[in-house]
Amino acid sequence: MIIAMDGPAASGKGTLGRKLAEKFDLAYLDTGALYRAVGLSLKRAGHGPEDADRAAHAAKTLDSDLLNDPELRSEQVGHMASIIAANPVVRANLLAFQRDFAHQPPSGKAGAVLDGRDIGTVVCPDAHVKLYVSASDPVRARRRLHELQAKGVATDYETVLADLLERDRRDSQRATAPLKPAQDAVLLDTTELDIESAFERACQIVDQWQRS
Numbered sequence: 001m002i003i004a005m006d007g008p009a010a011s012g013k014g015t016l017g018r019k020l021a022e023k024f025d026l027a028y029l030d031t032g033a034l035y036r037a038v039g040l041s042l043k044r045a046g047h048g049p050e051d052a053d054r055a056a057h058a059a060k061t062l063d064s065d066l067l068n069d070p071e072l073r074s075e076q077v078g079h080m081a082s083i084i085a086a087n088p089v090v091r092a093n094l095l096a097f098q099r100d101f102a103h104q105p106p107s108g109k110a111g112a113v114l115d116g117r118d119i120g121t122v123v124c125p126d127a128h129v130k131l132y133v134s135a136s137d138p139v140r141a142r143r144r145l146h147e148l149q150a151k152g153v154a155t156d157y158e159t160v161l162a163d164l165l166e167r168d169r170r171d172s173q174r175a176t177a178p179l180k181p182a183q184d185a186v187l188l189d190t191t192e193l194d195i196e197s198a199f200e201r202a203c204q205i206v207d208q209w210q211r212s
């Protein structure tokens with residue numbers, strides 16, 4: 001079973017994706033981490049995200065150590081990732097890894113959950129279950145703010161909201177693999193749902209597919 005989870009920043013894709021993978025004994029891949037790792041590698045080398053050739057090269061020779069680097073989750077690296085992610089060569093260079101993960105999941109797992117922006121539309125158009133996870137802008141900004149504050153990052157609501165909206169706009173408007181629900185995706189709006197209620201709903205959707 002392949003589960004595709006897409007949606008805007010801080011909607012809850014990763015939280016639900018990890019929980020679904022655990023419950024259904026599937027491998028889990030946070031594809032945003034790949035774009036972030038390309039951003040971090042450019043940042044460390046002193047280059048900007050607009051450097052298309054360097055970004056394409058970094059995506060082709062991705063340093064897997066960066067995937068566990070604490071700086072990966074910073075807002076600055078998220079910002080760089082969304083600029084880099086508009087580069088079609090970067091996307092092409094990361095595609096095979098994501099597809100291989102979905103179709104030959106590691107550790108002998110019988111399937112995989114992938115979360116990102118284009119999983120249901122481009123990476124795994126053949127996914128068995130596609131979820132498009134959303135939440136209102138203020139709710140997403142508050143969730144991300146709490147997450148950053150819990151890590152000791154000094155920021156404020158307005159900055160976090162502006163950053164999310166800017167990334168959403170860039171992700172939705174790019175020409176290659178823009179953020180949008182696949183035609184056959186089930187929409188899951190988590191604005192009014194806590195994590196457990198959202199997870200319950202996601203499990204119902206997966207159960208429904210398994211019974212069909």
Ligand SMILES: Nc1ncnc2c1ncn2[C@@H]1O[C@H](COP(=O)(O)OP(=O)(O)O)[C@@H](O)[C@H]1O
Binds near residue numbers: 190195
């Ligand atoms: N339904 C929810 N209710 C409250 N907080 C949530 C919910 N879903 C996720 N969160 C919290 O919001 C933050 C962003 O969630 P995350 O899963 O990382 O989003 P995404 O992967 O879409 O960027 C995390 O701190 C997470 O714990």
Ligand SMILES: Nc1ccn([C@@H]2O[C@H](COP(=O)(O)OP(=O)(O)O)[C@@H](O)[C@H]2O)c(=O)n1
Binds near residue numbers: 078083
């Ligand atoms: N499949 C994906 C995953 C991420 N991305 C890009 O990578 C950035 C960071 O993704 P992320 O999933 O880590 O972001 P958050 O939702 O965690 O804030 C996004 O803003 C997108 O620009 C993408 O283009 N395609």
